[in-house]
Amino acid sequence: SPSHKEGRTTGDEIVEIHANLDDQPGEGLGFVIGKLLEAGAYDAYFTPIYMKKGRPAYQMTVITPKQKCRIMADLLFQHTTTFGIRYVNLKRTILPRTFKKVCTKFGEVTLKIGMIKSSKKVTVEYDRAAILANQHHVSLEQVQQAALLAYNKEDGMA
Amino acid sequence: SPSHKEGRTTGDEIVEIHANLDDQPGEGLGFVIGKLLEAGAYDAYFTPIYMKKGRPAYQMTVITPKQKCRIMADLLFQHTTTFGIRYVNLKRTILPRTFKKVCTKFGEVTLKIGMIKSSKKVTVEYDRAAILANQHHVSLEQVQQAALLAYNKEDGMA
Amino acid sequence: SPSHKEGRTTGDEIVEIHANLDDQPGEGLGFVIGKLLEAGAYDAYFTPIYMKKGRPAYQMTVITPKQKCRIMADLLFQHTTTFGIRYVNLKRTILPRTFKKVCTKFGEVTLKIGMIKSSKKVTVEYDRAAILANQHHVSLEQVQQAALLAYNKEDGMA
Amino acid sequence: SPSHKEGRTTGDEIVEIHANLDDQPGEGLGFVIGKLLEAGAYDAYFTPIYMKKGRPAYQMTVITPKQKCRIMADLLFQHTTTFGIRYVNLKRTILPRTFKKVCTKFGEVTLKIGMIKSSKKVTVEYDRAAILANQHHVSLEQVQQAALLAYNKEDGMA
């Protein structure tokens, strides 16, 4: 259906980079994620793996726009113990999204809204919600629920 | 060797789709696997990952025939919280397989048999074996062992 | 039932020791398991965990007879980066077991046999089976299956 | 505070049982969970662990009322490959809960409601919600959101 086609954006050229880390402590790996995201990676994460010689280890994965692949490789060689990285080209499909602010009793919260066919997909942005939960001594979930309720009231009225 | 070449089927066009899920509870993820398999995915599974900001999360993977890639994408956008999916073309090699029924004291069990060079590879189909184990108040392993013994007796006689 | 009571041995005093490792590479952790088992631990293993500040880490667990608890603690302080360990007393129930050798076309294999109520529980000992699989260029599973078949033939004849 | 004290129930005598499984395939482990829950376990689950000799394995955990500990042990010896189990007494604190049905456009959904100090904690029961999501070809999350909205409307009116 036409609304369907409009609902998605395809064709981004992205690269997935892998490196296996068995001789680096986990303590500094959050630090590495920070460096990669700061430099423009779409995502960076670790998977627990079982390697040779009974070694618990981590597979590092970086999802990056193609033109930043070299920068990411440099960061991996600088900030991890790896002597080799592997990479592969991927395609990506993303939902077009709009952002919307709603008022809750805890303050203003941002929602990310995607169109998926006939229905909408709504997520509460984490960073702002976490700040409000801290300020008001409530749980993150209470802020998130308040935001979704506010959205549904507004949306119901439209 | 010729028997070797016959022993494998290569060239399937398949696609691996990835999405990272950090804002969806695990409770409903078995539900999502069900939807994907029902719609024709070859496999669908989750990997525990460590994401930014100290977030435990899951990487969802779907293995699908190429022509079903769009359907799988739609299901992922509908049934998970993701706003973006990544995919890559893979090749696949599978063992040709035959199915064979054997009689055990618990009832009829189905075996999956593959030819791998000179030797055979035999697996007991789970669903039927689990039903029989439940009916006869024995362990799954007892049914599986009975089936493999029955197979070996028949095979030994041939 | 009386046979049931005989089937289990309870009352061992054992200790479970935990330590969280976030600043030690996985590479040397197999080494640590070796040291602990050599010194008499019943078991020693790692669990992947998600710690504060986005740190992938491992929880080390040692299961030890109570009288060896101090030795294990010393080994943990010496061979891991931890500055603190936690421990708790556990009880243990084990199946009495006998060992039995069976002849297969690959050579002699050892089985571990436990009585669990009316049925027997049979496992193929790994170390010897792995050596035979290597020598005969077959899979570990082929040796294990051969051993179970040999056992079932002997047992069936009795 | 008094409402606080009323809000929790403490003192249940429960037992945590552990067994390490390195020689049983994962395929049948869902089957084992079923057996344990059916027999009255509070919970039963697996943790991926790294054992000696480079073995990926699972730690099985069963949470059981104390008087069912023996039954659980028997089930573990019957349905898993383990030759030994470990157990420890735990205490448990649970939130008193009420169940409430709410009407949504997808049908009637059950909510579990706990009192935690001044605020309420509300969860949508999975089984019924999953059936409705299947019937109406929507996502589990849509049913859950509808149920929470219905609850909030009713609650807001009170």
Place this chain on the structure above:
Amino acid sequence: SPSHKEGRTTGDEIVEIHANLDDQPGEGLGFVIGKLLEAGAYDAYFTPIYMKKGRPAYQMTVITPKQKCRIMADLLFQHTTTFGIRYVNLKRTILPRTFKKVCTKFGEVTLKIGMIKSSKKVTVEYDRAAILANQHHVSLEQVQQAALLAYNKEDGMA
């Protein structure tokens, strides 16, 4: 040996609390760790587990001084979706530690030093080292290595 006895401090009364989380997204779990540590937990972390009905989930663990057990329980009920927690008393053994500052070309770094029998155990404190690595555009490991070298030079001269 006497130095051995001095080398460890035992007897802390601590509690380990467990809760299984299958209906809470991972996104907010780093938030929960923050709350618990802020309130005085010794440690708080998550373990990936496999629960009933095919549910990927997390086991939350909190290690807390005994007198803070109730506060931690309240925080768990407020900030997670759990309706029940389990807990057990543990003992703890810690290495007495001293802290020492060393000068590196990147700035002053703090070391944590423990006495383990005849040898010393030295760790570089993360927070300060991470700040210096960021400021000087080097890897965390470069700062850590510089600190260990500085320590060894000083120590070697003594």
Place this chain on the structure above:
Amino acid sequence: SPSHKEGRTTGDEIVEIHANLDDQPGEGLGFVIGKLLEAGAYDAYFTPIYMKKGRPAYQMTVITPKQKCRIMADLLFQHTTTFGIRYVNLKRTILPRTFKKVCTKFGEVTLKIGMIKSSKKVTVEYDRAAILANQHHVSLEQVQQAALLAYNKEDGMA
């Protein structure tokens, strides 16, 4: 920069092979890794995954030079229970490395040294260090630290 370009080697044709294993015990998986590495795989490892029907399982990954892909497939079909494998071509970038021996009080240790832009990346080779740690009843880390110190002294003198 030119030194940068010299610092990396790109263009290796490698293949990543995947197979999901849900009906094979973890016990023999270390054995499988051994077979694959012996036959020339660059790496082979397991990832814990959550499959359909509540099955804990492992994803096996093999990283292999392209020309050995068929041999690896044969080994996977022989030594694992899988009936199908998936593979994809990857590119690889590795740091050129030199090896250097240094003298420590425990004996001679081998270092692997890579050039990453202006700085060097130094790792202690595991196998030799582990042997020395065993011989001298010290921790692996003590041997590794001694080797890095020896390297830094030599390097500092140059």
